[in-house]
Amino acid sequence: MIHAAIEVPLARRSGEMLIGEALRCWSRARALKTDVIPKIYGLLAISGRPMLAPALASMLALFEDWLGRPPASAGPRQLADEALLLTLLEEAAGTATPFESALCSTRAMLWEGL
Secondary structure (H helix, E strand, O other): OOOOOOOHHHHHHHHHHHHHHHHHHHHHHHHOOOOHHHHHHHHHHHOOOHHHHHHHHHHHHHHHHHHOOOOOOOHHHHHHHHHHHHHHHHHOOOOOOHHHHHHHHHHHHHHOOO
């Protein structure tokens, strides 16, 4: 059976929305000192991508380490952190660091429709 091709811009928008939502979910779970993976899993289950939860949790932990601070969970700084993460996802080109590797892996899973 041949399936219709997924429009990349639509898939990308969906991925971008998921990244922002996952970052906010992850930040809330961390602030409440609860396990982040079940929270992200629940969020992603709605979109049919729950298996991304461990990859996103790992990437977001590495993002926090890369930032040197927790990602902002509200206000203009939150929007800036989300935009920065999306830019890093878009531009990551190699596997020189664990964070770059996580960015590339997550990008591939999101954009390829896992």
